[in-house]
Amino acid sequence: MSTTIGGYLAKRLTQIGVDHHFAVAGDYNLVLLDQLLAQDGLEQVYCCNELNCGFAAEGYARAKGAACAVVTFSVGALSAINALGGAHAENLPVILVSGAPNTNDHGTGRILHHTLGTSDYGYQFEMVRHVTVAAERLFSAEDAPAKIDHVIERALALSKPVYLEIPCNVADLECPEPGPIEALLPRKPACNTTLDQAVAATLSFLEKREQVVILVGSKLRAAHGLDAAVKLADRLGCAVTITAAAKGFFPEDHPGYRGVYWGNVSSPGAEALIDNADAILCLGPVFNDYSTVGWEAWPRGEKVALVNPDDVVVAGTHFGGVDLRSFVTALSEQAPRRPLSADNSALSLPVSTPLPAEAKLTNDEMMRQIGALVTADTTLTAETGDSWFNAVRLHLPAKARVELEMQWGHIGWSVPSAFGNATGSPERQHIVMVGDGSFQLTAQEVAQMIRYELPVIIFLINNRGYVIEIKIHDGPYNYIQNWDYAGLINAFNASEGHGLGLRANTAGELAEAIDKARQNRRGPTLIECTLDREDCTDDLVRWGKEVAKTNARPPVTN
Numbered sequence: 226m227s228t229t230i231g232g233y234l235a236k237r238l239t240q241i242g243v244d245h246h247f248a249v250a251g252d253y254n255l256v257l258l259d260q261l262l263a264q265d266g267l268e269q270v271y272c273c274n275e276l277n278c279g280f281a282a283e284g285y286a287r288a289k290g291a292a293c294a295v296v297t298f299s300v301g302a303l304s305a306i307n308a309l310g311g312a313h314a315e316n317l318p319v320i321l322v323s324g325a326p327n328t329n330d331h332g333t334g335r336i337l338h339h340t341l342g343t344s345d346y347g348y349q350f351e352m353v354r355h356v357t358v359a360a361e362r363l364f365s366a367e368d369a370p371a372k373i374d375h376v377i378e379r380a381l382a383l384s385k386p387v388y389l390e391i392p393c394n395v396a397d398l399e400c401p402e403p404g405p406i407e408a409l410l411p412r413k414p415a416c417n418t419t420l421d422q423a424v425a426a427t428l429s430f431l432e433k434r435e436q437v438v439i440l441v442g443s444k445l446r447a448a449h450g451l452d453a454a455v456k457l458a459d460r461l462g463c464a465v466t467i468t469a470a471a472k473g474f475f476p477e478d479h480p481g482y483r484g485v486y487w488g489n490v491s492s493p494g495a496e497a498l499i500d501n502a503d504a505i506l507c508l509g510p511v512f513n514d515y516s517t518v519g520w521e522a523w524p525r526g527e528k529v530a531l532v533n534p535d536d537v538v539v540a541g542t543h544f545g546g547v548d549l550r551s552f553v554t555a556l557s558e559q560a561p562r563r564p565l566s567a568d569n570s571a572l573s574l575p576v577s578t579p580l581p582a583e584a585k586l587t588n589d590e591m592m593r594q595i596g597a598l599v600t601a602d603t604t605l606t607a608e609t610g611d612s613w614f615n616a617v618r619l620h621l622p623a624k625a626r627v628e629l630e631m632q633w634g635h636i637g638w639s640v641p642s643a644f645g646n647a648t649g650s651p652e653r654q655h656i657v658m659v660g661d662g663s664f665q666l667t668a669q670e671v672a673q674m675i676r677y678e679l680p681v682i683i684f685l686i687n688n689r690g691y692v693i694e695i696k697i698h699d700g701p702y703n704y705i706q707n708w709d710y711a712g713l714i715n716a717f718n719a720s721e722g723h724g725l726g727l728r729a730n731t732a733g734e735l736a737e738a739i740d741k742a743r744q745n746r747r748g749p750t751l752i753e754c755t756l757d758r759e760d761c762t763d764d765l766v767r768w769g770k771e772v773a774k775t776n777a778r779p780p781v782t783n
């Protein structure tokens with residue numbers, strides 16, 4: 226039996242659970258797109274541009290565990306590279322496939338369209354290697370299967386993006402059918418010696434310590450450690466806090482859950498919990514300048530055990546090659562059981578009383594109404610901006626998901642990412658919180674939500690500008706042209722009733738808009754929430770001041 230190179234890739238995608246791939250056509254990838262279209266069980270979904278295509282794949286990977294975006298050479302791929310940087314920063318296995326020039330043109334000195342106008346077509350491959358963990362260029366059918374398998378295996382093993390370049394005259398060449406997928410799926414090293422020693426060292430580290438706290442980090446999901454973390458919390462009976470970027474990675478109805486640890490904008494009591502702990506088990510943490518509030522809130526020292534996706538550092542010893550899930554599972558089975566020491570009734574939940582219907586809409590009222598929408602089936606995608614602080618403050622029902630991009634932080638990511646996420650998990654209710662500034666970068670993808678009839682509810686928070694930047698450092702550059710955001714839906718020809726654009730100036734108008742959104746099941750509903758520019762979370766103001774201070778540090782002169 227044989228197939229084509231495009232058919233081989235298509236079959237491999239379905240074997241790893243990718244039922245859709247995202248694409249923008251270009252003459253370098255049209256034959257490849259035909260090969261992918263021919264695969265049963267693999268749907269081709271189109272995007273407005275290649276940046277959105279990359280972000281849609283990133284969102285799909287959040288839902289399905291892997292994703293694929295197909296773009297054309299150079300003019301397409303260079304836009305998608307930004308989204309690949311995001312997938313790398315957020316630990317998501319996105320496979321970027323780029324069409325490429327005819328193999329006969331290499332080395333001829335000829336000038337090709339869509340290129341820099343030089344005869345060297347290798348610059349894209351050089352650029353993409355900086356944002357991927359594996360990259361391959363195909364030139365023939367002979368080594369194509371091995372190269373395709375290599376990038377797929379690396380993407381899954383490391384939960385990171387990879388790249389495949391397929392010339393336009395190679396995509397339909399004949400090659401053998403793919404074999405079983407098992408060898409490409411993640412398998413952890415069976416080195417039990419190091420694992421056992423890491424666990425033993427941690428058990429003795431914990432032995433004499435009373436105030437144990439687990440801090441859940443944003444790499445925990447990519448390391449497949451969510452369930453193991455709950456088991457460990459049950460075993461240790463300890464308090465559990467999360468970093469902001471790990472929102473939704475630990476059940477908030479768990480008796481040990483004690484909120485978000487984020488320095489001076491932590492949940493009430495969470496900062497003291499970490500400061501007073503004598504043992505902090507950090508599971509998949511990312512301590513960057515934003516998450517440590519300008520390097521101020523960064524748990525370090527002998528009381529910290531670092532459990533990273535592929536290594537453990539505890540009591541001054543580094544145990545390499547130990548995968549997080551195996552380690553946390555073994556620790557939860559061997560640690561002495563302790564009684565429950567934490568009680569999340571101590572977690573004070575934000576309570577805001579409903580405003581009268583005619584009252585001007587406020588941020589708190591907006592969040593009260595959005596919070597009431599969130600259920601176990603909800604996926605809330607929250608954009609960079611005050612939406613971060615609003616989303617992190619929500620108290621989530623078990624199994625609700627929050628998607629954030631707090632490492633990469635590319636404004637505009639939320640709309641295409643939610644489009645991809647909704648494509649990959651149509652059974653869930655999808656909500657987006659996105660500011661006016663961010664929305665202006667990638668608004669087109671709402672048109673695809675209309676085209677594919679995805680009932681995403683988009684809360685467009687119109688506070689007239691880049692408020693997070695205004696709070697960090699104000700200037701004329703933080704103010705933008707105001708759009709008729711609610712009216713934009715009509716520009717996307719939503720007249721078939723597949724899309725709704727509404728505006729909410731008051732508490733009552735928001736409640737009505739949400740009712741309409743819940744009934745609109747055949748397309749997106751964009752609700753423009755108008756807020757005063759000064760009406761932002763206190764957390765943003767306090768956090769912004771600290772970050773501004775950190776940015777302003779003068780160069781150290783020695």
Ligand SMILES: C/C(NCc1cnc(C)nc1N)=C(/S)[C@H](O)COP(=O)(O)OP(=O)(O)O
Nearest residue numbers: 610611635636660661662663691692693694
């Ligand atoms: C301009 C920028 N960041 C700089 C930036 C600029 N360009 C890209 C691609 N990504 C970025 N983060 C940011 S966070 C704006 O405040 C976002 O404004 P908006 O979406 O309106 O949200 P808020 O009003 O809540 O801040």
Ligand SMILES: [Mg+2]
Nearest residue numbers: 660661662690
């Ligand atoms: Mg704004």
